[in-house]
Amino acid sequence: MNEETTGVWFIGARGSVATTAMAGAAAVRAGLTAPTGLVTESSGFPEAGLTELAGLRFGGHDVTSTPLAKRLDQLAGAGVVPHAVAAAVRDDLAAIEGDLRTGQGAGGAEPQVETAARLAADLAGFRDRRSLSRVVVVNVSSTEPPAEVLPEHADLDALEAALDDGRAVLPPSSLYAYAAFRAGCSFVDFTPSAGPRLRALDALARRQGVPYAGSDGKTGETLVRSALAPMFTSRALRVRSWSGTNLLGGGDGETLADPVAAASKTASKRRGLAETFGYPVDGEVHIDYVPDLGDWKTAWDHISFDGFLGVRMTMQFTWQGCDSALAAPLVLDLARLTARAHERGLAGALTPLGFFFKDPVGTHEHSLTEQYRTLCDWAARL
DSSP states (O other): OBOOOEEEEEETTTSHHHHHHHHHHHHHHTTSSOOTTOGGGSTTGGGGOOBOGGGEEEEEEESOOOOHHHHHHHHHHTTSSOHHHHHHHHHHHHHHGGGEEEOOOTTOSSOHHHHHHHHHHHHHHHHHHTTOSEEEEEEOSOOOOOOOOOGGGGOHHHHHHHHHTTOOOSOHHHHHHHHHHHTTOEEEEOSSSOTTOSHHHHHHHHHHTOEEEESSBOOSHHHHHHHHHHHHHHTTOEEEEEEEEEEEOHHHHHHHTSHHHHHHHHHHHHHHHHHHHSSOOBOOEEEEEOGGGTTEEEEEEEEEEEOGGGOEEEEEEEEEEEHHHHHHHHHHHHHHHHHHHHHTTOOEEOGGGGGGBSSOTTOOOOOHHHHHHHHHHHHHHO
16 A cells, blocks of 8 residues: 555535545544445555555535535435444544635636636645645536537647636636646546546646546446446347436436536436447437435436347346445545556546546446456556
């Protein structure tokens, strides 16, 4: 294990996923719970030189001011965090409050170049104040609508010239990525938002010598899809249609109730099937907001496929889970792996981390088995 101290800076630090991740890290460190769901605590990864959970320090940006202790109480009331665990880690979360800062949403009044400088200064201050070896910025904020692609997004010099001219050319997630790279921090985008995926930002990451990973954490329905889809291809069964309905509560469900915002999520969900099968498959992905579900989600998928002699057959599955409890360990895994990649001098997109994402940057591989093999091989070389 690596005894260095690493900072994990959440965008959306007062939200359900970040709060669950911080509470979970404290609980595992204290021996209050097993590291269930943490891939980096499974066989093989302890030899990868990753920062220990005890070596993680947390901070972040958020546009809300809800105290972490209150958010923790809400999660305990919803059954996401056990009450005994919440009581035991309350002081740990209270101690993080001093490292939380006001973030930046869409439509901020100040010029983006000034916002980026402020966000980068927050990151540098966190790193210096806590004597951290490095900082990984993790975006777990609300999903944005698909970003309009501008000419400035393709060229770093053009992007920086536009920012210097006072133009607002970056969506919020990409502005955070820009600030992170300028501060010498790596970046993980757990959302389907644009984030660091613009060509100009990839160039900036490489110039600054920092890695990034994304996009859109694979926690539920798409996780099952990435395991099942290769089964059909390996058995030469032709899939005719694959439709899915997702019922979501909580803040994520409320955000995705807006069809414009949901477009980013549904696009990332569909990409894996098209690239796995190599031919068009009928069917849509629907997302419905059900406030009563809270932090829980249900997905139902219907698959129609042809067998030998053209015999039509179907398969259905239902997935039910707690969104934050599924996402939180992956966020901690990604922070540890990305920090280690940064330590080893890697820069740009970390394609071996595609195992964790619906829409992985830099690769068209969506088979869960192949992604896991790639991840393990890469981790062994770290």
